[in-house]
Amino acid sequence: MSNILFVTSSIFGENSKSRTVALDLLTNLKLSEGAASVTTRDVAGLPHFDGDTLGALMTPAEKRDAAQTSRVALADALIGEAEAADTIVIAAPMYNFSISSQLKAWIDHIARSGRTFRYSAAGPEGLLKGKKVYIVAARGGLYANGGPAAAMDFQEPYLRGLLGFLGLTDVSFVYVEGLNMGPEAVANGFAVANKRIAQLVPTAIAA
Numbered sequence: 001m002s003n004i005l006f007v008t009s010s011i012f013g014e015n016s017k018s019r020t021v022a023l024d025l026l027t028n029l030k031l032s033e034g035a036a037s038v039t040t041r042d043v044a045g046l047p048h049f050d051g052d053t054l055g056a057l058m059t060p061a062e063k064r065d066a067a068q069t070s071r072v073a074l075a076d077a078l079i080g081e082a083e084a085a086d087t088i089v090i091a092a093p094m095y096n097f098s099i100s101s102q103l104k105a106w107i108d109h110i111a112r113s114g115r116t117f118r119y120s121a122a123g124p125e126g127l128l129k130g131k132k133v134y135i136v137a138a139r140g141g142l143y144a145n146g147g148p149a150a151a152m153d154f155q156e157p158y159l160r161g162l163l164g165f166l167g168l169t170d171v172s173f174v175y176v177e178g179l180n181m182g183p184e185a186v187a188n189g190f191a192v193a194n195k196r197i198a199q200l201v202p203t204a205i206a207a
């Protein structure tokens with residue numbers, strides 16, 4: 001049975017467009033893979049990875065106070081979810097031309113030297129290998145495939161670079177775009193996303 005980690009990171013909760021499209025992708029993945037368990041992690045309420053968190057990680061386990069123990073437990077749980085997954089689906093809104101600060105907080109928690117990457121004589125090595133990643137990128141404007149705002153897309157290159165650093169190199173994007181450009185553009189954005197899902201997941205039911 002395949003193990004899917006579903007990460008949502010929007011400030012709009014159930015009205016999130018990246019989440020809506022990612023749920024369609026998930027439905028199709030589950031259909032195509034037969035049986036799959038899904039772990040959902042909404043990172044919207046995740047704390048920043050701050051000095052106290054770093055301090056907790058650097059304190060030996062037996063010397064941590066209750067707050068430090070709980071900070072380390074959260075970071076360990078997030079890493080454990082990523083390690084356990086065969087497939088990771090990330091619903092990623094574009095905010096200010098990049099990812100949400102909430103998704104950045106998740107990344108800051110899971111990027112840990114010696115666990116998800118390491119440095120060797122040959123340079124950095126990502127340790128989250130052999131997993132498939134899908135990213136549903138929701139945008140108010142048009143960036144994909146040479147769209148008019150392409151030069152301002154710091155979301156896709158950042159995510160590709162960061163995930164690659166962690167060893168996650170098999171990454172496919174689904175774009176849902178034009179979401180701040182009126183009803184027609186929104187309908188078109190969802191139609192394009194559905195076609196892409198059908199292309200990415202061969203047994204997809206999406207039109």
Ligand SMILES: Cc1cc2nc3c(=O)[nH]c(=O)nc-3n(C[C@H](O)[C@H](O)[C@H](O)COP(=O)(O)O)c2cc1C
Nearest residue numbers: 010016017018093094095096097138139140141179
């Ligand atoms: C704080 C904020 C910043 C945004 N910045 C951008 C932006 O830089 N470029 C863009 O195309 N859309 C931008 N948008 C529009 C979002 O990408 C759009 O609302 C999308 O639906 C967000 O995904 P979500 O619904 O999953 O949160 C922004 C929206 C918010 C709330």
